[in-house]
Amino acid sequence: MFDLKYISGVATLQLDSDKCNGCRMCLYVCPHAVFDMDRKKAVVVNHDSCMECGACAMNCPEGAISVHAGVGCASAVLQGWINETEPTCDCSGESACCG
Amino acid sequence: MFAMSNEKQDSKKECCKKSAEGELFQIIERRENTQPDWIEGFIVNGNRKIPVVSKTLKFSDRLDSWKARWSSFRMRFSIDPGLYAVGNPDAQSEVLVSANYKLSFDRLRSRLDGVNAWILVLDTKGINVWCSAGKGTFGTAELVNRIKYEKLTELISHRRLILPQLSAPGVSAHKVKKDTGFRIIYGPVRANDIAAFLKNNKRANPEMRRVRFNMSDRAVLIPMEMMQSVKYLLLVSLVFLLLSGLNSEGYIFNDIPDEGLNAVILMFIAYLSGGVLTPLLLPFIPGKAFSLKGLIVGIVLMGGIAIFSHKYPGLFRSNIDLLSWFFITPSISSFLAMNFTGASTYTSLSGVKKEMRFAVPAQIVLAVVGITLWVISQFI
Numbered sequence A: 001m002f003d004l005k006y007i008s009g010v011a012t013l014q015l016d017s018d019k020c021n022g023c024r025m026c027l028y029v030c031p032h033a034v035f036d037m038d039r040k041k042a043v044v045v046n047h048d049s050c051m052e053c054g055a056c057a058m059n060c061p062e063g064a065i066s067v068h069a070g071v072g073c074a075s076a077v078l079q080g081w082i083n084e085t086e087p088t089c090d091c092s093g094e095s096a097c098c099g
Numbered sequence B: 001m002f003a004m005s006n007e008k009q010d011s012k013k014e015c016c017k018k019s020a021e022g023e024l025f026q027i028i029e030r031r032e033n034t035q036p037d038w039i040e041g042f043i044v045n046g047n048r049k050i051p052v053v054s055k056t057l058k059f060s061d062r063l064d065s066w067k068a069r070w071s072s073f074r075m076r077f078s079i080d081p082g083l084y085a086v087g088n089p090d091a092q093s094e095v096l097v098s099a100n101y102k103l104s105f106d107r108l109r110s111r112l113d114g115v116n117a118w119i120l121v122l123d124t125k126g127i128n129v130w131c132s133a134g135k136g137t138f139g140t141a142e143l144v145n146r147i148k149y150e151k152l153t154e155l156i157s158h159r160r161l162i163l164p165q166l167s168a169p170g171v172s173a174h175k176v177k178k179d180t181g182f183r184i185i186y187g188p189v190r191a192n193d194i195a196a197f198l199k200n201n202k203r204a205n206p207e208m209r210r211v212r213f214n215m216s217d218r219a220v221l222i223p224m225e226m227m228q229s230v231k232y233l234l235l236v237s238l239v240f241l242l243l244s245g246l247n248s249e250g251y252i253f254n255d256i257p258d259e260g261l262n263a264v265i266l267m268f269i270a271y272l273s274g275g276v277l278t279p280l281l282l283p284f285i286p287g288k289a290f291s292l293k294g295l296i297v298g299i300v301l302m303g304g305i306a307i308f309s310h311k312y313p314g315l316f317r318s319n320i321d322l323l324s325w326f327f328i329t330p331s332i333s334s335f336l337a338m339n340f341t342g343a344s345t346y347t348s349l350s351g352v353k354k355e356m357r358f359a360v361p362a363q364i365v366l367a368v369v370g371i372t373l374w375v376i377s378q379f380i
Ligand code: SF4
Pocket: A019, A020, A021, A022, A023, A024, A025, A026, A027, A041, A042, A059, A060, A061, A062, A063, A064, A065
């Protein structure tokens, strides 16, 4: 009922199903159930749930997936703006994962 | 204590298994206090000694986890990378891969009741699995190197590794396979499910693969987030305290306790609003952007305070004073809530950037208007 959904229509995830060999690796690694299988090919069923962690692209043996991976963390983005760099996370301990 | 020595005797009976290279495994019993104290003994294989770690957490382990959650400075709770054992594993036992952040490791070893396995701890610079995978320290290169460095192939006869699912952003399974011959199986997201996963033929059900972010997940993250922003609270409070001496008659030190204390209390409320209330009630607050949720909670809280102050006049100097807090509190609350995106497990970088393009300018405007009104209210 109170499912947590973040801002929609922004995720940079792209899947080229022509390259897909149906190995299901993306289904295994995605923490937000973004993919499903349809006739032995992976399909994106939940684009807005993608948090751009990059796990799927990293583990697709066919290079069928692309995503601009990063950590959705405001203080990292802020730091990036100030230093005019890409957002980098200053990880500390338990947080997932900025600080 | 007694249960532990029993376990060891059991293990002793079971000793003398063969490794891949045909050498004998043997458990050495722990004599004096081992360092660190979660090591119970050693498995000896040729001239290697592999530490056997306890499956139960001691008081000192729990203290570590408590300290780690509350530390504002970057305290590292790391353990030595390398190979460890739980129970009495042999050449066919599974190899579980973990980070060298002590809390990640503790969580894993304490959920392995009845499991005999190896634990390969990577050097992730004392950072948890999820975060180090994002940075790439829990990554393909470190894993490949560690497999070779620890000479895994001499010890075990199979070629499988079980990795936490949340390490997948850093590890490329097909590359590891190509470089080392080891096949990677991604286990469940939570260490809690690992025993069930092993029993279920190393298959995770969809529920085990989903990241959750429920009330208790959020609650444990709050202290750390709060400690990281408390310095700003103190700094801003100090500024308000100093400013509160200002009025039409110049600077009056005696005004500071009264006027300043009010400001500090309100500031603290704003801090709780954005840092505690918003994260806790996250799914119940309207809006998707964290900054918007924080803003809403701040306004609602101020509404409550306004009603309260109507009944008990004198809390605020004037309506302008009250009004100024309708800008300051939501601004602070919005900013702190926005920072919680870093702790959340479902916000994308693209989304955060989009939200911030609106939120940051809005927060600045609100704060400037609020502080201006507040200073003005001191002069009338
Ligand atoms: S990981 Fe790549 S090849 Fe495998 S199913 Fe997913 S998209 Fe297809």
